[in-house]
């Protein structure tokens with residue numbers, strides 16, 4: 050049986066198709082490319098039931114991933130993270146079916162490992178020797194580490210304010226590391242130039258087509274873990290939006306395969322009040338966002354002033370009757386403490402933002418008491434030692450006796 054049912058790449062704006070055997074970046078019209086699969090044939094050859102006996106990693110869905118030869122798979126066991134019932138937090142928010150998909154338990158400590166595993170594997174398959182990327186930290190560490198395992202060279206450019214731990218991970222992996230006094234958008238400009246000058250492969254968010262496919266597996270796993278019965282709402286902390294685009298793509302593919310039925314979950318994009326371009330666009334009913342000036346938030350992974358795939362994120366929200374909502378840093382800190390105290394989960398600020406948004410949406414009645422809601426915690430709190438706020442009074446309790 051074929052390892053992958055990938056058929057081609059296509060441009061969601063102008064429709065041009067490309068093959069998956071060569072290196073591709075954006076479409077010539079400047080749009081991110083998406084991956085298509087031969088789902089009709091796959092439907093005849095695979096049932097959802099057959100997945101049960103497979104390895105607990107995202108490669109269990111290899112037919113729906115773009116890597117064509119299993120020899121090229123670069124894996125550290127990523128995927129199949131737990132879907133945890135949050136009954137204590139749920140009770141406090143007056144919700145009966147609240148779940149957390151916990152991406153803190155994954156190599157490199159954030160869900161960026163999914164995009165890196167699939168993106169690096171496919172880069173290797175199409176003959177990439179050296180890649181470059183801008184990052185807010187987590188993607189850079191994941192791609193640098195997976196590149197090291199794959200034997201690819203990498204160059205990573207990140208804002209000097211990005212979490213220090215990610216800088217260390219990149220440096221230890223042997224990648225070329227550059228720091229910029231600016232935002233990820235400034236890092237992106239530097240990478241863009243380096244890519245041209247030195248003929249590197251540009252692995253920036255959505256400039257290569259396969260990171261989405263890795264992140265898509267979150268959607269596949271949520272469906273499988275809920276026994277192919279889709280939740281009512283999925284809530285996602287949105288920066289570049291790749292995870293949300295990926296989850297939406299996964300759910301549509303599952304529907305075409307006939308593995309899930311009924312309406313798709315309402316998809317919610319959560320941003321920070323300090324950087325909310327998608328929320329603003331959604332509130333104004335627009336199909337694209339505008340650059341958000343002077344953005345800042347302690348949830349570094351969602352500090353993206355203008356996402357290349359904004360139109361795809363908005364499309365996913367509109368098509369599922371979802372919404373976009375911004376939460377402030379104070380409510381992020383509040384929710385981080387709630388999750389630790391009520392559920393024993395030390396989540397990253399982006400993950401805390403997810404549950405701060407769920408709390409608000411429940412209060413407003415947008416989420417109903419008995420609805421099944423899955424919130425994404427995109428990484429471990431342990432990766433953000435600097436941004437965790439603990440009052441001196443609480444720390445006193447830990448004094449030596």
Ligand SMILES: *Cc1c(COP(=O)(O)O)cnc(C)c1O
Pocket residue numbers: 159160161187188286287288289290291292293350351397399400427428
């Ligand atoms: C990158 C990142 C996000 C945002 O992911 P996108 O898919 O780019 O929107 C959220 N949380 C964490 C921890 C991240 O590193």
Ligand SMILES: [Zn+2]
Pocket residue numbers: 060061062063064065076077078079080
């Ligand atoms: Zn195009």
